[in-house]
Amino acid sequence: VGTFEALGGALLDETEETPLRPSALDDMLARLDADDGVAPKRETRTDPVQIDGVRLPESLRGCEVGSWRWIGPGMHMSRIVVPHEKDANLILLKIGPGRALPDHGHAGSEFTYIVKGSFSDSLGRFQPGDLAETDEDIEHQPVVDPDGECICLAAMEGKMRFNSFFARMLQPIFGI
Numbered sequence: 001v002g003t004f005e006a007l008g009g010a011l012l013d014e015t016e017e018t019p020l021r022p023s024a025l026d027d028m029l030a031r032l033d034a035d036d037g038v039a040p041k042r043e044t045r046t047d048p049v050q051i052d053g054v055r056l057p058e059s060l061r062g063c064e065v066g067s068w069r070w071i072g073p074g075m076h077m078s079r080i081v082v083p084h085e086k087d088a089n090l091i092l093l094k095i096g097p098g099r100a101l102p103d104h105g106h107a108g109s110e111f112t113y114i115v116k117g118s119f120s121d122s123l124g125r126f127q128p129g130d131l132a133e134t135d136e137d138i139e140h141q142p143v144v145d146p147d148g149e150c151i152c153l154a155a156m157e158g159k160m161r162f163n164s165f166f167a168r169m170l171q172p173i174f175g176i
Contacts, residue, residue, distance in 0.1 A: 108157025
């Protein structure tokens with residue numbers, strides 16, 4: 001783990017920063033001035049480099065990354081559409097500090113890559129660059145560390161199996 005952390009740190013040090021578009025500030029100010037009471041148009045990014053100032057894995061380049069959607073207090077998700085794999089079940093999760101996802105299992109394998117922050121569950125503690133793997137035999141409840149939000153990239157086979165009645169009732173709305 002120490003070797004991989006050192007390697008990850010060295011890669012981050014050598015990664016070039018991605019500048020904002022020259023018109024980013026003017027575009028935002030124009031949107032604020034418009035304030036016509038109409039909800040902003042849902043945006044998708046087809047060439048994601050970062051989200052909320054956090055660099056995403058290069059493997060997402062060319063994918064459509066949807067806007068953040070509220071899924072619960074302190075919890076948001078963004079659906080990712082993979083070109084030529086429209087059935088891929090790939091999402092970004094943004095969970096607030098100290099928040100816990102509902103206790104759940106999975107219908108198949110789940111691979112979760114930690115982009116920012118950290119969380120703990122029955123399998124251990126996971127930090128940026130870690131990959132958490134679960135399958136249909138594992139039940140867990142990830143809890144984000146209290147020092148900051150956690151952004152994760154999750155690839156799932158099938159749907160999540162929630163253990164609480166309330167979470168099962170909301171599942172069809174969010175499609176996870």
